[in-house]
Amino acid sequence: MNIRDLSILEEEHICPDCKSKMLACEAPPVHVGDGLGWGSEVIFICLNDDCPPFKAGWQKVDVNYGHKATFRNMQLPGSKEQNVMMVASPIAFTGSIIDPEAMRLQNERYTKEVAAVAALENCLEVGDIGPVMTLILDEAATPAGRKKAVEMLILFNDLSCIDPIRNHTFKKPEFERATNMIISQLLKHNFKQECPFCAELIKAQATKCLHCKENL
Ligand SMILES: [Zn+2]
Numbered sequence: 774m775n776i777r778d779l780s781i782l783e784e785e786h787i788c789p790d791c792k793s794k795m796l797a798c799e800a801p802p803v804h805v806g807d808g809l810g811w812g813s814e815v816i817f818i819c820l821n822d823d824c825p826p827f828k829a830g831w832q833k834v835d836v837n838y839g840h841k842a843t844f845r846n847m848q849l850p851g852s853k854e855q856n857v858m859m860v861a862s863p864i865a866f867t868g869s870i871i872d873p874e875a876m877r878l879q880n881e882r883y884t885k886e887v888a889a890v891a892a893l894e895n896c897l898e899v900g901d902i903g904p905v906m907t908l909i910l911d912e913a914a915t916p917a918g919r920k921k922a923v924e925m926l927i928l929f930n931d932l933s934c935i936d937p938i939r940n941h942t943f944k945k946p947e948f949e950r951a952t953n954m955i956i957s958q959l960l961k962h963n964f965k966q967e968c969p970f971c972a973e974l975i976k977a978q979a980t981k982c983l984h985c986k987e988n989l
Pocket residue numbers: 788789790791792793819820821824825846
């Protein structure tokens with residue numbers, strides 16, 4: 774889920790009946806009952822099981838409609854207008870509670886990805902390997918952008934990309950393979966090798982590592 778306006782999550786909604794904090798939840802795609810959407814991606818719901826309308830609702834619904842359900846107090850973002858929604862079980866919506874911090878991080882990552890993809894256009898011209906590395910190391914980025922970044926990596930001829938890539942765990946083996954291949958090419962172009970003992974970069978023709986003094 775991507776919330777367009779994260780400031781919604783800063784809103785404080787207090788349940789008018791039980792005074793507990795209403796929690797931001799993902800709105801269901803349709804307004805159960807009349808088939809209309811809530812007009813919001815986020816709704817605030819009182820999930821307190823001791824809330825009076827929730828406790829009293831079971832019996833009310835049973836008497837009036839003859840089925841098992843009750844009510845939760847609900848408010849829409851930017852509004853203190855009290856709404857109720859029918860829920861069929863105490864756990865309805867508990868799975869759709871939004872964690873504002875997780876949402877902020879997700880959004881931050883996404884914003885960075887979008888900026889990096891846009892910057893691929895001219896990052897080579899300006900000699901900025903940053904966007905390329907951002908995409909290569911972002912496991913959540915869309916594969917198309919990452920693939921393009923991997924293809925561009927060799928053009929920078931920048932050995933400083935090796936460490937972050939070596940320290941990264943790739944979830945997709947094709948990216949690991951592709952970056953390994955590029956690192957091999959980069960080392961070759963620059964007459965370097967990685968010491969098999971300490972991983973420092975050394976001359977391709979070295980027989981003894983300058984850093985760990987191991988014989989190669
Ligand atoms: Zn309440």
